[in-house]
Amino acid sequence: MTRPRSPSCTTSSPLAFAQLYNLVAARVYGLVKRVLRDPAQAEEVAQEALVEVWRTAARFQAGQGSATAWVFTIAHRRAVDRVRSEQAATRREEQTTAWAAQPPYDQVADEIQDRFERQQVRRCLDGLTELQRESITLAYYQGCTYPEVARMLDVGLPTIKSRMRDGLIRLRDCLGVEVPS
Numbered sequence: 001m002t003r004p005r006s007p008s009c010t011t012s013s014p015l016a017f018a019q020l021y022n023l024v025a026a027r028v029y030g031l032v033k034r035v036l037r038d039p040a041q042a043e044e045v046a047q048e049a050l051v052e053v054w055r056t057a058a059r060f061q062a063g064q065g066s067a068t069a070w071v072f073t074i075a076h077r078r079a080v081d082r083v084r085s086e087q088a089a090t091r092r093e094e095q096t097t098a099w100a101a102q103p104p105y106d107q108v109a110d111e112i113q114d115r116f117e118r119q120q121v122r123r124c125l126d127g128l129t130e131l132q133r134e135s136i137t138l139a140y141y142q143g144c145t146y147p148e149v150a151r152m153l154d155v156g157l158p159t160i161k162s163r164m165r166d167g168l169i170r171l172r173d174c175l176g177v178e179v180p181s
Contacts, residue, residue, distance in 0.1 A: 132167030
């Protein structure tokens with residue numbers, strides 16, 4: 001049993017395609033080249049468009065416009081698709097390059113830096129008087145307020161504030177922290 005042919009299949013022959021090609025190829029190429037600006041890509045896209053026109057000829061509806069306009073619409077859409085595809089590829093490449101340019105996170109270096117800073121703070125705390133160190137430790141490491149520290153050490157609030165201010169100044173100087181003017 002033979003398959004019934006669609007009307008487009010009865011006319012599809014190499015000679016018919018050659019005729020179509022001769023009629024519109026130069027203008028299709030010109031249109032595509034204006035969009036793409038690259039002759040090599042324009043040739044490729046023009047060829048793809050003409051093949052698509054040939055494959056989808058059965059979809060052409062004469063009531064909606066001329067055959068030439070239909071062919072140019074397909075070619076233009078193909079060219080615009082190629083431009084968008086190239087732009088997307090360029091954006092992806094730029095993002096990849098930007099991502100690769102970022103210095104990698106160095107967890108070991110961060111841990112070493114943190115350990116060094118902790119050792120430096122301990123060393124500086126050891127340089128404080130016992131009263132200063134005790135007050136600062138209660139306030140900053142145990143989260144106590146000034147009045148709570150004063151009660152815990154059985155000392156007046158103004159004395160605790162003075163001890164902590166003097167201790168913090170010594171810590172700042174020991175750690176080499178710059179004070180903004």
